[in-house]
Amino acid sequence: MLPVKTLGDEAMPMAAPPPRPRRQRGLVPEIVDTLTADVREGRLQTGDKLATESELMARFAVSRTVVREAISRLQASGQVETRHGIGTFVMAPPEQSNFRVAPEDFATVADVISLLELRISLESEAASLAAQRRDDSHLQNMAAALAAFEASIDDVSDAVPSDFQFHMEVARATGNRHFADLMTYLGTMIIPRTRLNTASSAPEGRLAYLRRVHGEHQSIYNAIRLREPEAARQAMRLHLSNSRERLRRAQPDSPA
Incomplete structure (x- = not known):
């Protein structure tokens, strides 16, 4: 029952407070957490097909953009795999490894720079191998990740899932599963924007930063x-080195 206020001898119901708007960036983790719990608790098994975008939109009362970003995050963490024209399926959990990089290993800007140095060596070579070994399906997946990144810029998103997905597709195009396995293990933590607000704090502003x-x-x-291995290696090295230098400028005392 609504509370009542009185005006003279006349009782008038007070209006209920308007519902608080749900923020899009809060909705994505909500969907990711729910679907992850569905897998963990056995409601979804390895190989099961997820509900369609429309069904997920209805289930969570969210837009298509929110659903797609949530699925992108699940893809980036290796929990699901989307097969074009068929659907999205639950993947088997990755095998355990003695190698460990935990969230606490990204506590400072210097920590993030250290990981970028590892990525420069790893992913520059991966890009070179991808240029030699890629097939049309790899290019298709990379192009889809690029398109998702571009759409995220206009959707006021941090574009982390599509950013990670692009790097993951490059790793897969090497034809060497160890590149992709390591990327899957590291997950979206490798993207500096996951830990630091680099886009919004960039001198040129968020939009120009993400466009660059x-x-x-x-x-x-x-x-x-174009199957140009050396150009691919240099383009990847430049991309990751630029990220490192932007972070170094943000923390002058970081390692040289």
Whole structure:
């Protein structure tokens, strides 16, 4: 029953407070957490097909953009796999490894820079191999990740899932599963924006920052598409080195 206020001898119901708007960036983790729990608690098994986008939109009362970003995050963490034209399926959990990088290993800017140095060595070579070994399906998946990144810029998203997905597709195109396995293990933590607000704090502003990152991704993609291994290696090295230098400028005392 609503509370009542009185005006003279007349009783009038007080209006209920308007519902608090749900923020899009809070909705994505909500969907990710729910679907992850469905897998963990056995409601979804390895190989099961997820509900369609429309069904998930109805279940969570969210937009298609929110559903797609949530699925992208699940893909990036290796929990699901989307097969074009068929659907999205639950993947088997990755095998355990003695190698460990935990969230607490990304506590400072210097920690993030250290990981970027590892990525420069690893992913530059991966890009070179991808340019030699990629097939049309790899290019298709990279292009889809690029398109999702571009859409995220206009949707006021941090574009982390599509950013990670692009790097994951490059790793897969090497034809060497160890590259992709390591990327899957590290997950979206490798993207600095996951830990630091680099886009919003960039001097040129969020929009220009993300557009520059998108342009760097496109340069990598074009070199891989044209089967130019050295150009792909250099484009990836430049992209990751740029990220490192932006962080170094943000923390002058970081390692040289």
